[in-house]
Amino acid sequence: MSIKREYIDLRNDGRIMLFKRVEVGDKFYVRLKIKGNRGYKTVSCKTKNRVEAERIAYDLYDELSLKVLNGQRINSVLFKNVVNEWSNYRTNSYKDGAKDGQIERVKSYCLDYFGERKIDEIKESDFLDYWNWRRKNFRRKEPSDGTLNRERTSIKSVFNYAYMKGYVKSNLKIEKIRVKKDNRRASFTDGEWKKITIGMRNWVKEGKKVGAWRDRFLFQQYVLIMSNSGMRIGEARNLKWEDMSVIELDGDKLIKLLISGKTGMREVICNKGCEVYFKRLYDLRNEELGEAGKELSNKEVIFYNKRSGGAVGSFRKSFYSMMEFCGVDIERNSELRSIYSLRHFYATKRLKGGANVYMLAKQMGTSVEMIENFYGHVLSEDIARNLTKSSNQKMVNDDLVNLFKGIKKALIK
Numbered sequence: 001m002s003i004k005r006e007y008i009d010l011r012n013d014g015r016i017m018l019f020k021r022v023e024v025g026d027k028f029y030v031r032l033k034i035k036g037n038r039g040y041k042t043v044s045c046k047t048k049n050r051v052e053a054e055r056i057a058y059d060l061y062d063e064l065s066l067k068v069l070n071g072q073r074i075n076s077v078l079f080k081n082v083v084n085e086w087s088n089y090r091t092n093s094y095k096d097g098a099k100d101g102q103i104e105r106v107k108s109y110c111l112d113y114f115g116e117r118k119i120d121e122i123k124e125s126d127f128l129d130y131w132n133w134r135r136k137n138f139r140r141k142e143p144s145d146g147t148l149n150r151e152r153t154s155i156k157s158v159f160n161y162a163y164m165k166g167y168v169k170s171n172l173k174i175e176k177i178r179v180k181k182d183n184r185r186a187s188f189t190d191g192e193w194k195k196i197t198i199g200m201r202n203w204v205k206e207g208k209k210v211g212a213w214r215d216r217f218l219f220q221q222y223v224l225i226m227s228n229s230g231m232r233i234g235e236a237r238n239l240k241w242e243d244m245s246v247i248e249l250d251g252d253k254l255i256k257l258l259i260s261g262k263t264g265m266r267e268v269i270c271n272k273g274c275e276v277y278f279k280r281l282y283d284l285r286n287e288e289l290g291e292a293g294k295e296l297s298n299k300e301v302i303f304y305n306k307r308s309g310g311a312v313g314s315f316r317k318s319f320y321s322m323m324e325f326c327g328v329d330i331e332r333n334s335e336l337r338s339i340y341s342l343r344h345f346y347a348t349k350r351l352k353g354g355a356n357v358y359m360l361a362k363q364m365g366t367s368v369e370m371i372e373n374f375y376g377h378v379l380s381e382d383i384a385r386n387l388t389k390s391s392n393q394k395m396v397n398d399d400l401v402n403l404f405k406g407i408k409k410a411l412i413k
Contacts, residue, residue, distance in 0.1 A: 010057060014033060016032060018045075018054065027046060030043055032061055037068050076118035078116060079114040079116075083106060085161070106151075110151070120169070193345065199327065203220075203322055204217050214306070227342045230364045231257075233340065234261070239257065254275075268363060
């Protein structure tokens with residue numbers, strides 16, 4: 001049965017039509033016809049007030065008109081839907097039973113990574129993170145540069161199809177993977193690290209002007225903690241306050257984290273000074289919750305996103321923003337740096353400081369072979385002599401409350 005609706009033509013030209021869907025409630029909806037775009041777009045105004053609904057309708061019309069004027073689509077398409085269309089298109093071009101390697105390569109990894117993203121919002125810079133993620137996510141063996149370049153060719157085919165269909169306004173340029181001369185991981189020099197640690201202070205301070213102070217403050221502590229612990233990104237994301245305790249080592253109290261990584265559960269001992277960074281986050285959440293009359297739960301994730309109510313999904317944008325602000329190049333020696341560079345910086349500094357390779361491998365949840373493979377250029381004769389050294393650690397079973405009570409005086413000094 002068709003439902004009759006009473007439309008209010010706000011411009012008297014049929015381009016902004018206000019109406020109510022009586023079958024679902026009495027809130028206003030608007031049907032928009034944008035010049036230069038096929039069909040209509042219907043959106044809920046989410047209000048029962050007609051004056052407010054009219055304001056929302058006009059604002060949305062102006063916003064979408066500008067989008068179309070700039071060559072953008074109003075109705076974006078998800079990457080996974082484009083991949084399905086593209087794979088059907090390619091399959092129909094082959095004889096029955098023919099195997100298409102390009103489809104397999106895209107659906108094996110790229111589809112999982114970008115699937116829920118709108119294809120016209122995927123940028124060239126997103127592939128900086130994708131290639132780093134891809135090198136660490138594989139089923140049988142770590143992909144070579146040649147494997148990734150073949151995958152790149154397949155992904156480009158998807159974007160070529162999207163451009164042909166008008167899903168994107170321009171054909172995305174995806175840089176070819178540079179063949180590495182060695183296995184070194186992108187890290188930071190001491191000079192660059194100094195620029196980052198000093199520059200981040202002003203970057204966070206400037207965040208107040210643009211409404212991004214909390215996000216930047218959170219990322220600042222994240223950078224300092226990651227570079228002093230060697231954790232992986234996924235391990236830090238799931239870290240909760242209850243996962244923290246203290247160990248005593250040579251008279252110093254250090255933060256111990258119980259984390260779940262791709263190699264299972266393990267303990268991570270943070271460098272001295274990390275207690276300060278954790279306390280900043282602890283105080284921030286206590287202050288935020290105190291204003292609402294609540295208390296911090298030890299079940300809450302440490303890197304907490306107020307907007308989502310859970311862990312921060314990605315610090316990618318913050319990383320690029322911070323690097324640009326601090327004047328540190330995103331690329332060094334033909335290698336693209338990412339948040340994983342913090343883990344590589346940690347490994348490099350520990351090895352240069354004479355760390356026991358076997359203990360470092362355990363700390364980072366990897367193998368001695370991997371350490372020697374990727375950081376062998378850092379090893380020296382002095383470090384080699386230290387390979388058999390051990391470190392005695394006395395474990396102290398302190399809960400979170402006792403932890404911060406115990407170090408409060410030290411932090412105030």
